[in-house]
Amino acid sequence: MSKRSLAWTVFIVDLVSLVVAGWLAWLTRDVTSSSGWGGNSFVSGLLFALALLPFPVIGLLIALRQPENAIGWLLLAIGFTWYFAEVLTGYGVYGLTVSHLPAADWVLSFTEWSWIPPIGLMGTFTLLLFPDGHLPSPRWRWFAWSCAIVLVLSSLAILLGQGTLADAGFPNVQNRFGVPGTSFLFVALLLFPFCILGSAGSLVVRFRRSRGLEREQLKLLAIAAATVAVAYLIIMLLSLVPSFSGPSSSDTPGWLAAAQTLVVFSFSLIPLAIGVAILRHGLYEIDLIIRKTMRYAVLVALLVAILVGALLVVGALAVGSGRGLRENPTALVAIGAAIGLAFSPLRRLAARIADRLVFGDRSNPYEVLSEFSGRVGDAYAAEDVLPRMAQVLGMGIGAESAAVWLVSRDTLHPAAVWPADADPPAEVLVDVEHRGERLGALSVAMPPTEPLSGARENLMHDLASQAGLVLRNVLLIEELRSSRRRLVAAQDDERRKIERNLHDGAQQQLVALAVQLKLARTMVERHPAKAAALLDTLQGSATDALEDLRDLARGIYPPLLADKGLATALEAQARKAVVPVTVEADGVGRFPADVESAVYFSCLEALQNIGKYAEANAASIWLSDGSGELRFEIRDDGRGFDPSATSYGTGLQGISDRLAALGGELVVTTAPGGGAPRAGRPPGGEAAG
Numbered sequence: 001m002s003k004r005s006l007a008w009t010v011f012i013v014d015l016v017s018l019v020v021a022g023w024l025a026w027l028t029r030d031v032t033s034s035s036g037w038g039g040n041s042f043v044s045g046l047l048f049a050l051a052l053l054p055f056p057v058i059g060l061l062i063a064l065r066q067p068e069n070a071i072g073w074l075l076l077a078i079g080f081t082w083y084f085a086e087v088l089t090g091y092g093v094y095g096l097t098v099s100h101l102p103a104a105d106w107v108l109s110f111t112e113w114s115w116i117p118p119i120g121l122m123g124t125f126t127l128l129l130f131p132d133g134h135l136p137s138p139r140w141r142w143f144a145w146s147c148a149i150v151l152v153l154s155s156l157a158i159l160l161g162q163g164t165l166a167d168a169g170f171p172n173v174q175n176r177f178g179v180p181g182t183s184f185l186f187v188a189l190l191l192f193p194f195c196i197l198g199s200a201g202s203l204v205v206r207f208r209r210s211r212g213l214e215r216e217q218l219k220l221l222a223i224a225a226a227t228v229a230v231a232y233l234i235i236m237l238l239s240l241v242p243s244f245s246g247p248s249s250s251d252t253p254g255w256l257a258a259a260q261t262l263v264v265f266s267f268s269l270i271p272l273a274i275g276v277a278i279l280r281h282g283l284y285e286i287d288l289i290i291r292k293t294m295r296y297a298v299l300v301a302l303l304v305a306i307l308v309g310a311l312l313v314v315g316a317l318a319v320g321s322g323r324g325l326r327e328n329p330t331a332l333v334a335i336g337a338a339i340g341l342a343f344s345p346l347r348r349l350a351a352r353i354a355d356r357l358v359f360g361d362r363s364n365p366y367e368v369l370s371e372f373s374g375r376v377g378d379a380y381a382a383e384d385v386l387p388r389m390a391q392v393l394g395m396g397i398g399a400e401s402a403a404v405w406l407v408s409r410d411t412l413h414p415a416a417v418w419p420a421d422a423d424p425p426a427e428v429l430v431d432v433e434h435r436g437e438r439l440g441a442l443s444v445a446m447p448p449t450e451p452l453s454g455a456r457e458n459l460m461h462d463l464a465s466q467a468g469l470v471l472r473n474v475l476l477i478e479e480l481r482s483s484r485r486r487l488v489a490a491q492d493d494e495r496r497k498i499e500r501n502l503h504d505g506a507q508q509q510l511v512a513l514a515v516q517l518k519l520a521r522t523m524v525e526r527h528p529a530k531a532a533a534l535l536d537t538l539q540g541s542a543t544d545a546l547e548d549l550r551d552l553a554r555g556i557y558p559p560l561l562a563d564k565g566l567a568t569a570l571e572a573q574a575r576k577a578v579v580p581v582t583v584e585a586d587g588v589g590r591f592p593a594d595v596e597s598a599v600y601f602s603c604l605e606a607l608q609n610i611g612k613y614a615e616a617n618a619a620s621i622w623l624s625d626g627s628g629e630l631r632f633e634i635r636d637d638g639r640g641f642d643p644s645a646t647s648y649g650t651g652l653q654g655i656s657d658r659l660a661a662l663g664g665e666l667v668v669t670t671a672p673g674g675g676a677p678r679a680g681r682p683p684g685g686e687a688a689g
Helices: 001-028 027-037 041-051 054-065 070-097 105-112 116-129 137-162 184-208 213-240 254-281 284-321 329-359 365-377 382-397 453-525 526-554 558-566 566-574 592-615 651-658
Strands: 170-174 401-408 410-420 430-432 437-445 581-584 620-625 629-636 665-668 678-681
Touching: 001 027, 001 041, 001 054, 001 070, 027 070, 054 070, 054 254, 054 329, 070 116, 070 254, 105 137, 105 170, 105 410, 116 184, 116 254, 137 184, 184 213, 184 566, 254 629, 365 526, 382 401, 382 410, 382 453, 401 453, 410 437, 430 453, 437 453, 453 526, 558 592, 566 581, 566 592, 566 620, 592 629, 629 651, 651 665
Parallel strands: 581 620
Antiparallel strands: 401 410, 401 437, 430 437, 620 629, 629 678, 665 678
């Protein structure tokens, strides 16, 4: 028989056993009620059977999908031993009470130990083998064998123990398998809890060694087991309060009996947690599930603690006064009011405790995204945005350090690190993009015991997707600052150039004129002829100084540009260029002065670059009016350059900054040996004539 067929066979036997056991329980419902089983025995038994149904269902799914994993077969075995034992129990009860069936007392005696295998498998081997079906290490083999021996000896102790079947509701029926002298076997029952504790310890050991997905699986099973334990602890505490439980089981209040029945359903959390952990890939929201479960568990525990304490105090006062708690409605109202007033602060306290238990010192990762959006949306200074982003990333992911990187000239460089004294981590990098353009990256360094996986990895990618616009704005601000610095530097350079030209040119000429004029005054009377010749020379020097001042003034803002327009001013400068330059204006009219000035000086800068670096034989300037926008293009037949390997020099960068200041742009298309066409577009507005 194949493993698949075997899994289906065991599952079908479980379902058939469930139906048969339910049918036998229905047939004996009146008899068991009158014999002390309780009026709701059939309903509670049915709910208990339904609560155990996830064991074979999850076991079947795991056995079909991962037949090599022993966990699926263990869950099927738990369902089989429980349901088949219920069939035998139903047969024995029916045979002793309704119809005298053969060997009914023997069958019922045999089922006395039937609770050991399912409890033992669930409390020991399921924990030992979770989640991959193997022991944590070969060193645990002796413990597994010890647990198996304890389970067998415990089963034999109950099976062979002398006494009656009082626990089954038949105090007058003797155990048919009882053997004298076997009481020593009950020592194994004392070791049974230690086997369960040791198996739980194996989960702790496995958790400390685990990484990634396995750690998330272990966390889910641990929270399910803790929920079951808390639920049973609460019911046990409530059952110990005499005012609630009553002197006998028949006096148990209906709400407490219903709560006890519902708590049975917490058993189903264990197979459900196992199924989700093994069959679901990614486990992206386990922390969220655990957090919500822990919040409700802690809240219930706090409320129950207050309730039990209040009941104990009020119950003691009621006993002292000779009145029962049920006869004191004022006390019950006071307890209800106290719980109602305490609910809201207890809920907040439970949330903090749950977050502390689940996330430890780090932030709740499922609030990081909203916190991140709120932080970067505030009016922080630009230099604070990236450090805050790194801090939110590191605290939300639970990282040892985090960094935000920016792209500069196609390479990443760290822009912010958290903590500030840490080295920028580069182990895990997630690119940050905006509209398909890579702007930077986020990186984290995780603790060795907490690798980046599952929910944290998804959270980091979500943060990266939100950070695109932030990095875009930061880069724009940095680019604006750099542009301003370049403009200020260019202005300072121009001022120094003007000062140098004045000092070395017109100033020196004027100083020489002043000296020569003083000399001419002394020569007028003694040497009139020489004085006349010197005055002629001074006239020429004054004319040269005037021309130099005019040239300097034209360099600041040429009068020809203001009077005649851009085309005429460029033609005048083209005649002075070191290479032949042609200007084609195509009927371009007048534009605002700042636009014409930007194009004029951009063309002069381009011609200067051509003369210095292009090794060109000719160049051309083309001006056009494109729907109210002034466009210009400069071409040369020089050697060109590779734009991917060569960045803008000061000349081209100055042109780009000049145009960008007016909202325009510079486009350079070139290749080695192919010249360097430069096209520019400042905002033109309407043509002015």
